[in-house]
Structure formats: structure tokens, C-alpha cells
Amino acid sequence: xxxxxxxxxxxxxxxxxxxxxxxxxxxxxxxxxxxxxxxxxxxxxxxxxxxxxxxxxxxxxxxxxxxxxxxxxxxxxxxxxxxxxxxxxxxxxxxxxxxxxxxxxxxxxxxxxxxxxxxxxxxxxxxxxxxxxxxxxxxxxxxxxxxxxxxxxxxxxxxxxxxxxxxxxxxxxxxxxxxxxxxxxxxxxxxxxxxxxxxxxxxxxxxxxxxxxxxxxxx
Numbered sequence: 001x002x003x004x005x006x007x008x009x010x011x012x013x014x015x016x017x018x019x020x021x022x023x024x025x026x027x028x029x030x031x032x033x034x035x036x037x038x039x040x041x042x043x044x045x046x047x048x049x050x051x052x053x054x055x056x057x058x059x060x061x062x063x064x065x066x067x068x069x070x071x072x073x074x075x076x077x078x079x080x081x082x083x084x085x086x087x088x089x090x091x092x093x094x095x096x097x098x099x100x101x102x103x104x105x106x107x108x109x110x111x112x113x114x115x116x117x118x119x120x121x122x123x124x125x126x127x128x129x130x131x132x133x134x135x136x137x138x139x140x141x142x143x144x145x146x147x148x149x150x151x152x153x154x155x156x157x158x159x160x161x162x163x164x165x166x167x168x169x170x171x172x173x174x175x176x177x178x179x180x181x182x183x184x185x186x187x188x189x190x191x192x193x194x195x196x197x198x199x200x201x202x203x204x205x206x207x208x209x210x211x212x213x214x215x216x217x218x219x
Contacts, residue, residue, distance in 0.1 A: 001112065001159065002026040002177050003050045004045040006036045006062070007078070008054055012101075016049070019105040024139060024152040026180040033057025040066055043176065045073055047112055052079040052090065060093050067094035074115040078103070113137060120163055129162055129216065132201065148200050153178055161206060161216045170213040190214075 003020060007013040008031045020027045028045070031037055033054040040048070052059035059077060066073070074097075077090040082100035089097050097111050113136050117125065127134040133142045139155055141148040150158065160177045161169060169177075186192075194206055194214060196218045207217050 001046045001116070002044075002180055003028070003112075003157070004036065004043075004048045005029045006031075006033070006048065006054060006059070007051045008032065009051075016105075020108075023105070023109055024156055026156065026178060027030075027216065028180040031055070033059065035064045036062050037065055037214055040071060040073065041069075044173070047074040047076065047115060049078050050075050050095070051110075052077060052081055052086070060089060063090070063093040063095060074119055076108070076111060076115070082201045110137075127159075127162060129165055130205065130219075132162070132205070134162065142202050149198075150200070151193075153189075154193050154197055154200075157190070158163075158197055161214065165216045166218040168209050168213050174214070 005013065005016060005020075005023055005027050007016065007029070013029055014033070017027045017029055018194070026124060028039065028043075030039055031054075034056045036048070036050065036054070037057070039045075050059045050062060054062065056063075059079070063075060063077075066075075075095050076097040076099055077095045078099050078123045079086070079090075080101045087098045096115055099108060099111060113125070117123075125135070125137060127136065135141070136159065139150075141150055141155070141158070156178055157174060160174065171190050177183065177195070179185050198206055204217060207215055209215060
């Protein structure tokens with residue numbers, strides 16, 4: 001899961017990045033409202049954690065701007081402003097959820113999973129496909145009833161591919177999903193992870209589309 005964190009408090013931002021990365025998430029962090037709009041105009045994120053009290057452009061204005069351009073990326077507002085009128089304003093501006101500071105990282109993770117589950121049209125917490133069962137909450141997987149040990153990157157890659165079986169992901173899209181704005185990656189990192197997943201599942205569970213990218217087979 002790739003997140004965009006919009007938070008101008010350095011201590012809180014560092015704490016959130018550490019906590020979310022420990023859960024296997026890729027987090028790109030910006031500290032003002034203009035940067036949120038620019039990032040969302042050029043990149044794809046699974047969800048946005050949006051503080052309201054941002055400099056340059058406040059969170060409510062950012063929400064309105066991204067929704068006006070028909071961007072449906074799930075947004076969770078995170079703010080110390082927890083009065084009812086503020087929550088109503090945030091939700092009416094286009095937020096999908098509202099979380100008051102301070103909050104526990106586990107609650108944030110649960111809300112993120114619920115948002116993404118609804119967005120993908122799933123009602124069950126487990127993801128099942130062709131004998132593979134994934135539990136996003138525990139980061140565990142079973143293939144034909146046998147536990148599969150996955151690294152953090154392998155799990156993130158498999159989650160991306162299996163959310164929509166048959167969808168073809170370009171290599172560049174997968175790099176962004178796995179690493180965000182981190183420049184310290186090897187040129188063949190995606191291929192290495194794909195190779196490892198094929199060994200742990202089956203060779204044809206993930207198919208290569210020549211000149212395009214990769215997809216989980218549909219049958």
C-alpha cells in the first residue's frame with residue numbers, strides 16, 4: 001500500500017512514517033497543501049492521510065481541489081480539530097474518514113484496510129484467489145492451505161497485483177508502489193521480487209505481458 005502523508009508537524013510526521021513503514025507500507029511525506037495537490041496530480045496513491053492545518057493551502061481547500069478534478073483517492077483526515085462542525089466540514093468536503101489526534105497506529109491501519117476493502121468492492125477481510133488466501137491485517141498468506149513466508153516487499157507486490165486479477169501493472173508502476181520516492185533501488189528489483197513470488201507460489205500465478213508488465217492470472 002502506498003500512502004501520501006500530508007503533515008507539517010515534523011515530530012508527528014516522523015513518528016507516523018516510522019509506524020506505517022513498520023507495517024510494510026510505502027509512505028511519501030509532504031508538509032504543505034500545495035505539495036499535496038502537485039503530488040496527487042502526478043502520482044498514484046492508495047490513500048491520503050491529510051492534516052487540516054497545513055501551510056500554504058489548508059486541508060479543507062486541498063480536499064475540495066482534488067475532488068473537483070474527480071480524484072477519488074481515499075482520504076482520511078487526521079487533525080486535532082475534532083469538534084462536530086469540523087468533522088462535518090471535512091466529510092462534506094470529500095473526506096472518506098476522520099481521525100482525531102492523538103490516535104493509535106493500529107486504529108489508523110484498521111481504517112485504511114476498511115477504506116481499501118470498500119473501494120475494491122470486497123466485503124470480507126480476507127483476499128482469496130486461485131488457492132491463495134491473504135490476510136492484510138496480519139500480513140500472512142496461505143497457498144493451497146500451506147503458509148507462505150513473504151518478505152515485506154513481496155507481500156506489498158502481491159497485494160498490488162491481486163487486488164484486481166488480470167490488471168496489467170507496468171514495471172514503473174510497481175516500482176512506485178513498492179518504493180515511492182525512495183531513489184535507492186536496484187534496476188531489477190521488481191524482477192527479483194516477481195521471481196521469488198513465482199517460486200513460492202507457482203510459475204504461472206503471475207504472468208508476464210511482453211513489453212507491458214505483470215498481472216495475476218484470472219483462471
